[in-house]
Amino acid sequence: EPEVTQTPSHQVTQMGQEVILRCVPISNHLYFYWYRQILGQKVEFLVSFYNNEISEKSEIFDDQFSVERPDGSNFTLKIRSTKLEDSAMYFCASSERSPLHFGNGTRLTVT
Amino acid sequence: GENVEQHPSTLSVQEGDSAVIKCTYSDSASNYFPWYKQELGKGPQLIIDIRSNVGEKKDQRIAVTLNKTAKHFSLHITETQPEDSAVYFCAASRNDYKLSFGAGTTVTVRA
Numbered sequence: 001e002p003e004v005t006q007t008p009s010h011q012v013t014q015m016g017q018e019v020i021l022r023c024v025p026i027s028n029h030l031y032f033y034w035y036r037q038i039l040g041q042k043v044e045f046l047v048s049f050y051n052n053e054i055s056e057k058s059e060i061f062d063d064q065f066s067v068e069r070p071d072g073s074n075f076t077l078k079i080r081s082t083k084l085e086d087s088a089m090y091f092c093a094s095s096e097r098s099p100l101h102f103g104n105g106t107r108l109t110v111t
Numbered sequence: 112g113e114n115v116e117q118h119p120s121t122l123s124v125q126e127g128d129s130a131v132i133k134c135t136y137s138d139s140a141s142n143y144f145p146w147y148k149q150e151l152g153k154g155p156q157l158i159i160d161i162r163s164n165v166g167e168k169k170d171q172r173i174a175v176t177l178n179k180t181a182k183h184f185s186l187h188i189t190e191t192q193p194e195d196s197a198v199y200f201c202a203a204s205r206n207d208y209k210l211s212f213g214a215g216t217t218v219t220v221r222a
Contacts, residue, residue: 001151004154006154009204033208035141036212040218041214042115042212042213042214042215043155043200043210043212044212045209045210045211048208048209056209060192091154091155095207095208096207097207098143098145098160098207098208099145099157099160099207100157100210101153102147103154104152104153104154105154107191
């Protein structure tokens with residue numbers, strides 16, 4: 001069964017550094033998403049992406065976040081200047097429409 | 112925005128018994144209600160979903176019920192097996208992709 005692949009599985013970075021989280025969505029999917037889960041909190045929506053542009057974003061997704069589909073297969077989330085509170089599990093998801101298929105996540109630790 | 116409450120937070124059942132997880136939602140415009148199962152080290156995997164024009168849906172040992180008037184929906188797992196042990200999340204959405212998740216229920220099936 002096709003699956004969403006995320007790399008790396010764990011990323012440690014220092015506060016103020018830039019990080020890029022990578023995702024390879026399921027190949028025939030057209031909609032792409034990022035969610036995150038801070039430890040002990042709910043999984044929360046960050047952004048949706050369709051037709052090479054952001055279709056919706058949450059209040060969390062401020063100017064330090066950006067998403068890109070640099071080629072036909074990858075979908076990335078960039079955090080420009082990481083803060084301690086960005087430490088979380090970040091999930092990529094993709095879909096034809098619904099349901100969403102999630103990857104295994106990248107655990108981001110900001111020190 | 113949408114607020115989804117999920118109960119209980121932990122559930123321990125004897126193998127072969129049933130497990131029931133309940134969720135309530137606040138946004139009467141929500142019309143899509145998926146349930147996800149998350150095993151250790153993996154991302155959420157869809158197990159069943161229901162739309163607001165349907166009151167009940169069943170897939171083998173798993174069933175979901177929806178009460179639109181009361182704004183609550185439930186997951187029922189019958190004849191539980193050790194492999195059902197996982198964290199289960201309910202979610203609600205107006206548009207299929209911007210999911211508001213519950214806090215999760217950790218289910219343990221005792222052999």
